[in-house]
Amino acid sequence: MSIDRKTVEHVAALARLGLTGEEKTKLEAELSGILDHVAQLSKLETGKVEPLYHILPIQNVFREDAASPAGVRDDVLKHAPGARPPFFVVPNVLDE
Amino acid sequence: MSKTGLDLSACQLADAIRDGELRAADVCGTFLEHIREQDPKLQAFVTVLEDDAMRQAESVDRDHSHAGAALLRGVPIALKDNLCTRGVPTTCSSKILEGFVPPYDATVVARLRGVTPFLGKTNLDEFAMGSSTENSALFETRNPHDPGCVPGGSSGGSAAAVASGMAPLALGSDTGGSIRQPAAFCGVVGLKPTYGRVSRYGLIAFASSLDQIGPFARTAEDAALLLDAIAGPDPRDATCLATAAPSCRAALSKPFEKLRVGLPREYFQEGLSAPVAQALAATRQSLQDLGCSMVDVSLPHTDYAVPTYYILAPAEASSNLARYDGVQYGLRAPAGNLIEQYLNTRSAGFGREVKRRIMLGTYALSSGYYDAYYLKALKVRRLIHDDFSKAFAQADVLLTPTTPTAAFRFGEKVSDPLQMYLSDIFTISANLAGLPALSFPCGMDGHLPIGAQLIGPALSEARLLRIVHEYQKDTNWHLRRPQSILRSPQKRKRTPGEAG
Amino acid sequence: MKYEPVIGLEVHVQLKTASKIFCSCSTEFGREPNLNTCPVCMGLPGSLPVLNRRAVDLAISAALALDCRISPFFKFDRKNYFYPDLPKAYQISQYDLPLATGGRLEISANGSSRNIDIERIHMEEDAGKLVHAEPGHGVPKGTSFVDYNRAGTPLIEIVSRPDLRSPAEAHAYLDALKHILRYLDVSDCNMEEGSLRCDANVSIRPAGETALGTRSELKNLNSFKFVEKAIEIEIERQTEVLESGGRVIQETRGYDSAKNTTHPQRSKEQAHDYRYFPEPDLPGFTVTPDQIERFRSALPELPAARRRRFQTKLGLPAYDAEVLTAESDTADYFEKVVGLGADPKKTSNFIMTELLFNLKTAGLPAGRSPVTPARLAELLKLQADGKISGKIAKDIFPAMFEKGVSAQEVLKDQKIELIADAGSLDEPIRQVISENPKAIEDLRAGKLTVLGFLVGQVMKKTRGQADPKIVPQELKKRLGI
Numbered sequence A: 001m002s003i004d005r006k007t008v009e010h011v012a013a014l015a016r017l018g019l020t021g022e023e024k025t026k027l028e029a030e031l032s033g034i035l036d037h038v039a040q041l042s043k044l045e046t047g048k049v050e051p052l053y054h055i056l057p058i059q060n061v062f063r064e065d066a067a068s069p070a071g072v073r074d075d076v077l078k079h080a081p082g083a084r085p086p087f088f089v090v091p092n093v094l095d096e
Numbered sequence B: 001m002s003k004t005g006l007d008l009s010a011c012q013l014a015d016a017i018r019d020g021e022l023r024a025a026d027v028c029g030t031f032l033e034h035i036r037e038q039d040p041k042l043q044a045f046v047t048v049l050e051d052d053a054m055r056q057a058e059s060v061d062r063d064h065s066h067a068g069a070a071l072l073r074g075v076p077i078a079l080k081d082n083l084c085t086r087g088v089p090t091t092c093s094s095k096i097l098e099g100f101v102p103p104y105d106a107t108v109v110a111r112l113r114g115v116t117p118f119l120g121k122t123n124l125d126e127f128a129m130g131s132s133t134e135n136s137a138l139f140e141t142r143n144p145h146d147p148g149c150v151p152g153g154s155s156g157g158s159a160a161a162v163a164s165g166m167a168p169l170a171l172g173s174d175t176g177g178s179i180r181q182p183a184a185f186c187g188v189v190g191l192k193p194t195y196g197r198v199s200r201y202g203l204i205a206f207a208s209s210l211d212q213i214g215p216f217a218r219t220a221e222d223a224a225l226l227l228d229a230i231a232g233p234d235p236r237d238a239t240c241l242a243t244a245a246p247s248c249r250a251a252l253s254k255p256f257e258k259l260r261v262g263l264p265r266e267y268f269q270e271g272l273s274a275p276v277a278q279a280l281a282a283t284r285q286s287l288q289d290l291g292c293s294m295v296d297v298s299l300p301h302t303d304y305a306v307p308t309y310y311i312l313a314p315a316e317a318s319s320n321l322a323r324y325d326g327v328q329y330g331l332r333a334p335a336g337n338l339i340e341q342y343l344n345t346r347s348a349g350f351g352r353e354v355k356r357r358i359m360l361g362t363y364a365l366s367s368g369y370y371d372a373y374y375l376k377a378l379k380v381r382r383l384i385h386d387d388f389s390k391a392f393a394q395a396d397v398l399l400t401p402t403t404p405t406a407a408f409r410f411g412e413k414v415s416d417p418l419q420m421y422l423s424d425i426f427t428i429s430a431n432l433a434g435l436p437a438l439s440f441p442c443g444m445d446g447h448l449p450i451g452a453q454l455i456g457p458a459l460s461e462a463r464l465l466r467i468v469h470e471y472q473k474d475t476n477w478h479l480r481r482p483q484s485i486l487r488s489p490q491k492r493k494r495t496p497g498e499a500g
Numbered sequence C: 001m002k003y004e005p006v007i008g009l010e011v012h013v014q015l016k017t018a019s020k021i022f023c024s025c026s027t028e029f030g031r032e033p034n035l036n037t038c039p040v041c042m043g044l045p046g047s048l049p050v051l052n053r054r055a056v057d058l059a060i061s062a063a064l065a066l067d068c069r070i071s072p073f074f075k076f077d078r079k080n081y082f083y084p085d086l087p088k089a090y091q092i093s094q095y096d097l098p099l100a101t102g103g104r105l106e107i108s109a110n111g112s113s114r115n116i117d118i119e120r121i122h123m124e125e126d127a128g129k130l131v132h133a134e135p136g137h138g139v140p141k142g143t144s145f146v147d148y149n150r151a152g153t154p155l156i157e158i159v160s161r162p163d164l165r166s167p168a169e170a171h172a173y174l175d176a177l178k179h180i181l182r183y184l185d186v187s188d189c190n191m192e193e194g195s196l197r198c199d200a201n202v203s204i205r206p207a208g209e210t211a212l213g214t215r216s217e218l219k220n221l222n223s224f225k226f227v228e229k230a231i232e233i234e235i236e237r238q239t240e241v242l243e244s245g246g247r248v249i250q251e252t253r254g255y256d257s258a259k260n261t262t263h264p265q266r267s268k269e270q271a272h273d274y275r276y277f278p279e280p281d282l283p284g285f286t287v288t289p290d291q292i293e294r295f296r297s298a299l300p301e302l303p304a305a306r307r308r309r310f311q312t313k314l315g316l317p318a319y320d321a322e323v324l325t326a327e328s329d330t331a332d333y334f335e336k337v338v339g340l341g342a343d344p345k346k347t348s349n350f351i352m353t354e355l356l357f358n359l360k361t362a363g364l365p366a367g368r369s370p371v372t373p374a375r376l377a378e379l380l381k382l383q384a385d386g387k388i389s390g391k392i393a394k395d396i397f398p399a400m401f402e403k404g405v406s407a408q409e410v411l412k413d414q415k416i417e418l419i420a421d422a423g424s425l426d427e428p429i430r431q432v433i434s435e436n437p438k439a440i441e442d443l444r445a446g447k448l449t450v451l452g453f454l455v456g457q458v459m460k461k462t463r464g465q466a467d468p469k470i471v472p473q474e475l476k477k478r479l480g481i
């Protein structure tokens, strides 16, 4: 399975990763190599195998509906980049 | 050696503190002093909590009301720096978490707070992605047995701290071998519990369906003590089992059952170094001497474990690490608008291996590829899981090497990601199957330790520890101390031609 | 060419829980920004979700009330996309195994009713809120403030089949949905507070065609009326596009209520690739047939069934039944009054004309009416027994409502005499007969129109306390006609 530059760029855009040209070139080769290795999975016949969604034999784990304050807001805002308490702040959402 | 504890096991320390023979503060002070001496050479710690640790130790000495309640009282511990600790920077050895100070404790940290003084936070491969700790964005941690070799990873800092005697106990996390492999490389005991035995709440996620927190210690008994302190139900983690965990330490004093030890033939094939093969043969003999019987078993899908893992783990990671975008915490790179902020922050904040895995995982989940990669991997994961179920019909535990070779040298594999990934070949399956697995020192390759791995059925931690406890009564591999660093107080330059 | 609109609605409804869907933060509306937050709903590293049991219970009730099939096994998935209101950069939602599938909702529009098919109902967490800040005070242009109070609020998304054929039907669908969900007390369905939000998928096709046309997705629809108007204007726009030989493109469009236009919106995601995968932090969920039956039997009688019962069993006209069942509170009130022996139609009239008006003015639901069902029943009995007139009943009601007292107390207060029996009309009628010989003569001659005048005179003598329904009969009795 070989990965071309366009795919690298598309995937990087999905993952919001800014990559340099050099990084892209390296990733083309590295990802292709890893996917070659991964390709051996396709040799396995799994038509009748149920995917394993959860390794644990447990289901129906709930919490009860009771509200309690965590009291961590100010602590989190104190360390948040560019925050203006009581808000978090982000630049230029509209101009995206 | 003075009676302040460096040479005592965690159990001995706990007993001495409980009986008033040692003060927790003196013990803590001794370890901190040892850290001041050794850590500049080893670089196991990202943060040393000198003042915090002393305060905690002093409060243990003052307050005897809990005596007996917590068996670990007063025994200091090192924490892998992907465990959230309230008020203390938690870095995951990544630049992207710069400035992040969790307002809460991970469940395991909360359970130990007030009981075991926290010596510090240990280095890891960035976001626990790696097998050598070379991927730490902060610095490399050295193997106490040979500063030219890696300590293993990703919990390299915790393994090195325990191996070098800077901490009697440490916590790590294991997603594909990140406790067992560094334990093997550094010559200590490392246990990955059954998935769901220990709460993951507050463990900064790498791959949620595989991650598990576990202990590092020098002896099986010490590991049992620490596991007992952290295991058990947690209402904050829906994947944590609701059944109470029975005491592993109590199980150690029960009569030793003669067990059927399975030897999966796929783990003893090409690629295994001669010293590792010999050490395993000797281990096998020791277990037979203890009365265990050996059974040949097969785990036919073993070859598919690495490819399955390298779909599932990066896929989950790509999603788990999406939150590092500079909005609420951590690094925020300068940018004119939001999209630039995302791109710049994530580009500047993540290291190469992390980017590689985010790319791989994003690709595997992206439109048109999900079925071929992710869904396929979930199906193979079931096959791997079922292999173990069949093997455990014939054997009570499985014995394998932990790694194909002893610790490798810095730079040896870091440029070839696939080679690095393949070094986890023996440890990954236990994560995929959610099973408990433990690595223990079983021999030496020159001056480098070799580890053997025991894998058991779900919730059989006590059985695994019981075997190693018995083994450690008759052998002394676990007592081997690093020769190179501890004996030489000065920073030492490696000379060419020196044994490597 | 004649075009037929094809409309499907995606409605997000906030479930009425005390705490969020995956953490213990309060869901209370209107708190200080970011106050209702914790490591989980802020997506702090290391935090994990645990599902709120009540959210599932409410969602199952809603799904059963909408005739859906509850999945015996359901799970959660991650929907991955970047946006600052989404703290983890993924939303925990449901993808291929949702809570419920295949239901229907009966709507009535233009005097007829029909069923609209529901495709699926799934559970998910809400995102936070972005406030686009005014520049100045060091805030650069375009800066947004983020408030995560709403992040993690439990939602169900109800997706209809594209079965709606007009803007009015879309409105009727929302009305019916709101009635049912409020009946169940599953949600407040308050669009202003964001506890109900609606997106509309709109396309048109030549009448008689069965294939679907290209649709646009309408967002920012802030009221049921705007939903209707936005769809209307979008149908017009698409019709113009097609008639001028153009092609409708699939896109998201926002509605501008001030200009009454729709306009293309830039999408949140450059490429719509949400990379769904099963949420590893939450094991799956199962519901047994027994549990489903228990939920089903615990459901209250739904508006449509109640409406039919009010018509058939209590003999109410369709209009009355509709009004009384619009809110379960009102219907409950009505049933209590009737249960105390009041006549259904008289009760219905009184509720529709007097009670609802007073409640609306006071901003109260029927369940909190100061005039309790027992007091209204007592008032209606006084009237039925002829002890007070209908007019008096209406006159004293506002005082009962305002002071929260019984009819007897108001009567005593205002010194209004009870009409003991018909005998007490003897004297006033005698006087009126003797004072109006001409009118009596006309009446005897068969000129019934003067009866009204004479009744009025009697009412005047009794200062309005006589029952205007009894007076004519008593008058005629006295005159022997």
Ligand SMILES: [Mg+2]
Residues within 6 Å of the ligand: C124, C157
């Ligand atoms: Mg939705």
Ligand SMILES: [Zn+2]
Residues within 6 Å of the ligand: C020, C023, C024, C025, C036, C037, C038, C039, C040, C041, C042, C152
């Ligand atoms: Zn919360």
